[in-house]
Amino acid sequence: MKPAPFDYVAARSVEHAVELLAGGTDAKVIAGGQSLMPVLNMRLGRPELVVDIGRLDVLNHVRISDSGALLVGATATQAQVLAHPDVNRGWPLLATAVANIGHPQIRNRGTICGSLAHNDPAAELPATAIVLDATLRIQSSRRIRTVPAEQMFVGPFMTALTPDELLVEAEFPPPPAGAGWSFREFATRPGDFATVGVAVQLVRRDGVVADARLVLFGVGGSAARVHSAEEALTGSSPSRVEDQVRAQLKAELDPADDVHASAGLRRDLAEKLTIDAIAEAWARCA
Amino acid sequence: MADGNSSRFFGRSLARVEDDRLLRGQGCFVDDLDIPNVVDIAFVRSPYAHARILSIDVTAARTMPGVVAVYDGASVVDRIKPLTNSEELRVPEGIAALNPVVKIQPAPILAVDEVNYVGQPIAMIVAETRYLAEDALEVIEVEYETLPAVFDMEAALEPDAPLALQGEADNIGVYVRHSIGDVAAGIAAAAAVVEETFATQRYVAAPIETRGMVAQSDPFTGGLMVWSTTQTPHRVRDHVAESIGLSVDEVRVQSVDVGGGFGQKGILVVEELLVPFAAHDMGRAVRWIADRHENLTADAHAREQVHHITLAADADGYLLAVKDRIVVNLGCRNMVGLVVPYNALCHLIGPYKVRNVDLEATGVLTNTTFTSPYRGAGRPEATFAMERAMDRLAAKLRMEPAELRERNLIRPDEMPYRTGLLDRRGLPQEFDSGDYPEMLSRAVDMIGLSEFRQKQELARHEGRHLGVGFALYLEMTGLGPFEGARVEVMPSGRVRLYTGAPSQGQGHRTVFAQLLADALGVNLTNIDVVAGDTASIPYGVGTIASRALVTAGNAINQAGGLLKQRILTHAAEFLEAEVADMQLEGGRISVKGTPAVELSLAELIRIVPKLAGGSGSDGLSETSYFQPPNYATASGLHATIVEVDPATGRLDILDYVVVHEAGRIVNPMIADAQVVGGVGQGIGGALSEHMQYDDQGQPITSTFMDYLIPVSSMVPDIRLDEIVCPSPTNQLGVKGLGEGGAVGPPAALANAVEDALQPFDAIVRSGPLSPSRIRDLVRDPNHS
Amino acid sequence: MSFRGSEGQIHPTTPPLSEPSGWHDISLTVNGEPVSAQVESRLLLTDFLRHRLRLTGTHVGCEQGSCGACSVLLDGVAVRSCLTLAVQANGRDLRTVEGLAGPDEPLTALQQAFHEQHGMQCGFCTPGFLMSLAGLAEHGGTPSSDELDEHLAGNFCRCTGYVNIRKAARQAFGLPGPEEASRG
Incomplete structure (x- = not known):
């Protein structure tokens, strides 16, 4: 099982990435590839262009915002999130959900945002984003918008993302004080x-x-x-x-x-x- | 010869000589070969379960980038003979007396007018890379007209069922019935009769390395070189030669490192004829490595059987009669004849004594992938039926299942024991040795049966559901007709051993060397084993059916003995001593009592050509073939304790015990690991593996995400015990044990689950014991 | 076949010229050595390692990310090379089973444990297990028994029933072994 032919571009910046997505070709974004690659290998998907955002260090963050929210960039891996001490302390539900994803070898490459954008109906992270009332920051060459997690996941393997949009960051607000x-x-x-x-x-x-x-x-x-x-x-x-x-x-x-x-x-x-x-x-x- | 006195290596857990290379990533599996300019093959396969092919258009594919050649059915039909696994389809004389049906249904090399399962090869594309070959697959246009299809094997037996294969009179591929005694009288006299239906689901052996081969036509010799994952290289050689019209001498097949076989690589498939044909036809090296999708959907499936079984016993539980109507799903055509159905039939009764038996096996064609023997080859299925039925009988008689078994066992003093049935060779079935009561008593002790019953009772009061299950089976190992060994002293003084039985992970290089080292009197480190190269030994059968150690092992022992004699004769001539005074120990030849005079094998091999040689025969080489006079019957008992959560269907294995008997053990470390590995596979089949089709005949468990082979956390640490009853059928006293471990788990676990769910009156009639099935058993005890 | 050029760089096998997808120049480190190559967009890292660099110890079992036979270390962490494009390895540090112990070096403690505990039969899945566990070892310290079990669950083995693989892994990480399988 080998992928059908496609072209590949390593995006140099977020702007470059969304420009490529807006280019009119049937493009797919790859970061860790743990959701996309099986689809490509089995020829269930055959994009003309694969846009690699994996080199965008600007998206490789797991940090706490000024307002106390957890910000997870598009290329931050599940392993990175799991290893982050603030996540275990402040978002234990997220940490538990991530620990349930696949195996360590998958989490080493798989990203939080990749799983959200793929929206497998049996995946852990869309449910987690909804329950934690996450906000998804989405960018295209036209605009930057935010979508509440509840409005993101519209059906199996379907999201609110349009073909030219890139999920750049997931924001998990701090859970309400004392929440169980x-x-x-x-x-x-x-x-x-x-x-x-x-x-x-x-x-x-x-x-x-x-x-x-x-x-x-x-x-x-x-x-x-x-x-x-x-x-x-x-x-x-x-x-x-x-x-x-x-x-x-x-x-x-x-x-x-x-x-x-x-x-x-x-x-x-x-x-x-x-x-x-x-x-x-x-x-x-x- | 390996006997008590000279056994330096027999019986020792020596670490394997295979490991170092493999651990360094220096293994040489088929896809690891570095063949210049090799081109890759991909197959167009049928998307329909049953259809007529109206047209095939390959013209667009020929123009695709990197495509080297495209073959369709029309282009090969007159050039390659259809495939018949002739060795497996042969009916021995004794069996012929039972008037069996064995239809010969050769597999078309590439489909021409009819496809009768999803995955059947229709066209072969050869391209610069597998990527490019797969691109070209997509532009081949095939027009189909779908035909009525049938997938369920019992539905296929109905009079108005669609024919799975056009041109046949019915869907029966094989049929055999074998009766002894008077079953009706046995049933009439019985105090308890159990009539049940037990089914084993469809499996795929799915070794982690899929089937593959590389073939290259050799311009120097004009021959054809084939590197293969096969378990039976000599059979591949013979079939390749015959089907494409070469002499067997012109084809050389070599099993390189092979990543597991388990039977799936033990029968020939059409791809194994097509790939060498392409190399021969194009005069260049070609490679085909099945991908996992091909492995799961288009390579051999296994195990799907239904048993309609009746047991009759007196009030004390002594068996009076056994009747079983076995239905086996053969898939798209009869590929391997009676092998699996008759194996199931003649192993059904297992270690029990019963004189009234009526057994019938029907192999049915359906529009599903063809099937092959898979580790156990009918025994796990038969054991599931018989051992489940024994537990049902115990329940009816309100007896402890272990006690019911104990009463019916063949005793050691009854060995050798004749069942009255015919074995696979058509000769009277005779068990050579074994001690089943000892095996059972050890397992009962190890699992702590009486303590467990108290614990089970207490747990039930706490709302926890624990159960214990036993499964007892035996296995007639060491299938003939022969295996050979050639041994020779090399110019360096090292000894090389050639045999037709290659390893797929069983450690032949170590175990065979242990045998030869003892037989010859050389050190293990001075022996190299070459197994599965047809150029090195003219005849061979292969590594299937728990046979390699018995057949190749004894051939090695014999050849080693002969070579030793030859070495001593030559050395005596050179040293001017009596042959009787010569000895060979640790690779040094000396005259007894005169230790100062000695000769190494390297020294001797240099001298040999110069010796006058009274016999006129030079060289230090011997070949011997071993033909087993009877099967060596191994046995095993699995006992397990499980906990079942009725709320989720989750099953936890709390304890798993195996007591096995396989004659004398050459390398206990390797033997134990073979048993444990078999148990691991058996647990997978018992709990999660299930090859499924939808109602259109589309395989729907076609990835490793859906066909669930076990991971580490699903297989508990296995506790092993062993008894030794040397086989009188061969000089080494050995028996085969490669398959045994896989035979017990489905029955043992099903028995344990039923025991755990006793408060729900559940009856486990089929596998796998997935959470869904366990839930159904709890909700609806009559669910199948 | 790959060969070593005069400047000490490894030059991989020439790729097929008919490839319709785009080409990329990549440079990376493989087992400590610099490698430069041209790869097509869709080439899987597995195939790059195996067929272009002739590092055939990394095996292919499923190409779906399930079996783990193709595990390698990418920048020090274990990943499935069948779910990675070769071009994605540009600029990265790759380690394969061939890099564990050099040809003239003794086996590493991890490899030795698999040998001593008979934690392998056909050996096809073994490199994947070794690299998964090597990745775990990279993180330093002794993993808990649960962590180890979680790592092992990411690799399939069809031969061993896993019992001896667990023994080998525990030996390698200095964890107490499971109850020894007893022989009567």
Whole structure:
């Protein structure tokens, strides 16, 4: 399995990269290549041009902004994020999610933004970006815009990015003070994409949930919040609304059978992981 | 000869001589060869499960950049004979008396008018690189008219089923029935009868190195050189020569370093005839290395079987009758005949005594990829059916499954034991040696069965589901008809050993050298092993069917003995001593009692041509072939404890014990690793491997992301024990053990899961035991 | 076949001239030696190493990033070379299994552990395991047992059942071995 022919340009700057993307050819961006290369090798994708942003050191950052947000540049690898001490301290959900991606050998090359731009429905990072209310900074030769994570992931392998746009940075705001979190996934074989996964962030006030963010992935479609379950949680203590949460999941999820799992298993796992994750997040609330 | 007195190397866990090169990245696998101007091959393959080819247009492909040649069916049909794996399709006389059906259905080299599985080769493109060859694939235009297709093997047996292969009368590729005693009477007399259906899913052997070959026509000799990943180089030589019309002397096949085979590289496929043909036709070096997609979708699949089995026993659990109707999915055509179906049939009963047996095996054609033997070759499937049925019977009789097994075992004092059935050669099936009760009692102790039952009870009160499972099997190893060894002293005084049984990782260079060092009286480090080069020994069979150690090993021992005699004769002549007084130890030849007079092999080989040679025969070389008089029957018992989480379907293996018996062990370190490696593969098949097709016959587990072979964390540390019952069938007392490890896990794990899920009344009828299947078992115990 | 020019640089095999995709000049370091080459856009790093530089110890098992047989060290970290374009290695430091121990040097402790523990059978996947673990070793210090297991899960082996690979890896990193497989 060898890629079909394409041309390759190593972008010299962000401006150069977006200029290439605007050039009218069918172009794909490569950074770490861990999502794109299998697609190219299997000839499932056949761009005319591959734009390599891997040499843009200006995008190779993992740092804290003045406002206390975590900024992850487009070429920062998952391993870089995992190794960053501030990430473990301030964004433990993100660190846990990244630790669940593939294997160390994949994370050494795979980037946070690459995974977000690829949007595999079973991938960890789109769900993580949504639950952490990340903002995605997107640049093209026409404009620079920001897109909230919730509006980014429009369908399996589909995002709000237009063909001429480059995801240059993901911004993860600091989680609300005292928020509890949980990230859980189930995979038949360790290191594989999740059969089902869930990310939860809860804020507790006066003994009840004041704010709930609950995102499921691997259950069909793209990673998405389960608003009805969030609403059921809000204003209550989780143990009292467990049945309601289960009912909402039953009503909202419509996974399909595939070679890895039956729809029934996915529904069961989604329920179990969600209930466990909510309990864990609740216990972690300050 | 290796006996108790002179065995310096037999029985020692010597580190492998293979390793150094491989660890330094200096291995020589087929794709590592550096052949100047080699061109690469890619194949156009059928996208349809069953279709008529209306037209093929390769003209555009011929003009693509870098394309050197394009062949389609029409261009080779008169130039290469279709492929028939003749050795595998032969029906021995004794089996012929059972009136079996064995249809000969040669595989077209490239499809001409019909394709009958997705992945069937239609055209071959030769280009400067594989990249360019794949580019050219895309512009070949083929018009198809789809034909009705069938994928499910039992549906294929229905009277109105579509024909998987046009022109055949039905979808039956092989059929055989073998009965002894009176099954009906056995069932009528029984206190308990179990009637069940157990199925093994479709697997792919999937060695990490895929199949591949490089072929080059040699302008100096006019011959054809083929470097191959094959397990059976002499068979490849014979087929290549015959199919393209060369003499076998003109074709040389060499197995270089091979990255695992497991049976998938043990049968011939059409690509292995096409690639040498292209080299011969174009007069230049060509290379084909299957990619993983080809390996998973278009190379041999295996194991898909259904067993409709009936066990009948008296109130004490003694087996009165066994009946089994076995259905085997052969795929697109009958490629390997009775091998797998009959192997399943004649291994089904395993180590148990039962005198009323009625077994029937039907190999069915479907519009899926062809199948081959895969590590165990029918035994894992048969063991799954029999050992599952034994557990069902134990449940019915409310007996401890281990106890039920114990009651029915063949005893050591009954050895050699004749089952009354015919073996694969069509001769009376006779187990040469073994001690199954000892094996079972050790496994029961190792797994701590009685303590476990208490623990299981306590765990159930805590809502945890633990289970124990056993699987007992035996394996008639050392398949004939022969294997040979040629040994010779080289000018340097080193000894070189040639045999037809190459290694795919089994450590032949080490183990074979251990045998020869003992037989000859030289040091291990002075022996070089060349296995699988047809130019170095004229005949050979290969490394399949747990046979290499038994057949090649004994041939080596015999040849070593002969060479030693020859060495001593020549040395005696030169030293003017009696042959009986000569000795060869540590590579030094001396006269007993006169240690000062000695000769090295290097010195002797220089002298030999100058000796008058009373016999007139010069040179220090001997060849010997070993024909096994009977199978050497190895056996094994797997016992495992698992925990199942009914909420997620997650299965954890808490303990895994193997007690095995394979005669005398040459290199315990290597033998243990063969067993453990087999268990690893067996666990993969038991838990996650499943080659799947959709309802249009498209393979849908066509990558390593979907066909889930196990990773390290899925295989626990295996606890091993071993008993030794030397085989009386050969001088070394050895048996084969390459396949055994893979036979037990599907049955042992399924038994353990069913035991764990006993509160749910679940019955495990098929694999793999994926989370989805376990969930289904919990929700719906009658789910298949 | 690659050969060493008078100026000490390694010159790789001439690439095919029919390639339709764009060409690039790259310079990189491979096992400590400078290499300059022309590569086509789509050439996988695996194929560059194997077929242009004749460093055939890096093996190809899947070309999908699953099996890890093609693992190499890119700037000191283990990566899948089948998921990397050769042109992406421009200016980088590459290390392959051939670079672990020189031809005249003894095996490294890691290689030696695989030999002593019989952590290999056919040896096809072995270079991938070695480079994955070499990458882990680059980071210094002793990994935890979990870290080691996580690394091992990134490489497929079809022969060994992994038990002896785990023993070898633990020996190499000075971790206590698993319960020894007992022989009766």
